[in-house]
Amino acid sequence: MKHIQRLRKMIRLAYHLEWLDKDPFRRWKTTFEKTDREFLSENELANVANYEFAIERLERVRDLFLFSCYTGISYTDLINLTSKNIWQGDDSKKWIVTNRQKTNTRVKVPLMPPALDLIKKYEDHPLTEVSGTLFPPITNERANLYLKEIAEACGLTKNLTFHMARHTFATTVTLSNGMPIETVSKLLGHTKIATTQIYARVLDKKVEEDMSKLQEVLNSKKENLKKGNNNWKIIR
Template identity: 35%
Template sequence: MKITIRTRTLKTGSRSIYLDFYEKGKRWSEYLNLFLVPDDAPDARRLNEAAMAKANEIKSKRMLGIDEDETEADNGNSKQLPKRIFVDWLDSHIEGIRRNPSYSPATYRNYRSCVNIIKEYLKYHRRPRFLMSKIDKKFIVGLLDFMKNTYKNTKSPDNPKDMSLHTLHLHQSTLVRMLNAAVKEGVMDKNPFYALGRHERIAKQQSEREYLTKEELLALIEAPTTNETTKRAFLFCCFTGLRYSDVSALTWRNIKQINDGLVVSIQSMQKTGKQVTIPLNQSALNWLPDRNGCKPGEKVFDMTCLSACDRCLKKMAVAAGIEKNVSFHTSRHSMATLSLAAGGDLYTVGKLLGHTSINSTQVYADVVMGTKIEAVNRISKYFQIK
């Protein structure tokens, strides 16, 4: 095995030190939590020599096959804690989540994905039997760095990509919840994540919610399509707020007649597990296909996979002259913003969308407020005295 020292320049001007491992055509890195300060920094030479000396010391241990944790003195806590192998506890924990009916399938998938990344991190550092008592701030910082700079999303094996900042923050949140659970179970004495400074954590990104205006929606209705079912399902969701996961599983049993007309009634939404009932207005009914004698258990829309739907919608958007990044989830955002712009209140719109918190709906209200301000300013400019 070949081991080399590498540095990476940070925004602050300092350089982070890594060890790069090469073996049998594979390469992986270890984050050392050591830094070289800029040459013009006070006492830079002494600090940098000490950091490089420590890096070379760790390199020598790795070449001898010594895990640094094995040579360090026990902090005293690990003797009082049960010796649990991290990956074994993780497998047990997410199995409990899978069996717990209060967690949705989507939540379980998020946990499972996070656990798989942690296993990759341990495998890259050849520590598959890592003990939970050894998890400290250095371990967490190294894991987050691995997620940001080394790990590749393998959903598309032919084109692996870095994870988005939104996904990174989601996995960080999942990691924190799992470590909190470990503390409650008594297999860890504290969660070391809380020792990280703000700059060491993955910041939450303000997600951009693309939505269609009334004019853009009308243009999309007139646009040609390569898949009529996708178009119908998307436009149906623009007037109901359903997610792809819910509309793709929608059966005729979910379409019910009540005194005030037809409604979509879903006992458990795919993402949240919450029940939702959505009245169908005429615009939604226009895109509901004919039942043609279908049985209650048959699907309303015979849909393709989400990625195929998104490709179809992007072509429709181009044909309609829409420059926004349109995906299937754009229909849900469009329903929310158009409903609020038409005078709907936050509470009602939130209930239609199946939100568990009014804060989730408030984001759309902020978007609508920006549109209203622009409109008011245009009126003011129109009546400006020259």
């Protein structure tokens, strides 16, 4: 549908330029099927992070996946990160600053302790010393292939892919812990909130927590109202 949508723009332009007598898409409407984007839950993410792999290549790909889960940075951008992309902010904390290859949007992400630990882990790795990157380079195809082995080792039934890391960052790591979707959108390098809404979903756990907070506020207002009425009776 996205391919047809782009083709339709060119056809419409040709029609307006009178290169075509008719617009073949005039009465045709684009329809998209809504699909659920998978992500790892908090327990699944912890399981992957704590699993000890006997095979070094699986551990390396797992660490790349985890870094993406902690930062929201896509595989294409992550694999090209160098020490030049690490900046120190005004708060003396380290940030990853880079441009998204897909949209050329500037992305600035504060580095949480787990992400910093992963960077330090590969500082002296032979492959990173040769490539000059923060992490050992690997192709996207091979990384996704190894993720299948990682999922099987960790007992995950989900189709583990590298892109799932961004969904996990948006949903499990940030939004479910109370981060506003506007901030999540900026961290992911999106230009529209609507794009972030595809990635991020509100979990049932978050709904329950927010409803509990709402109930506490309502109960507090109710108690204050009762106290106010009692005081009014005494004064009267």
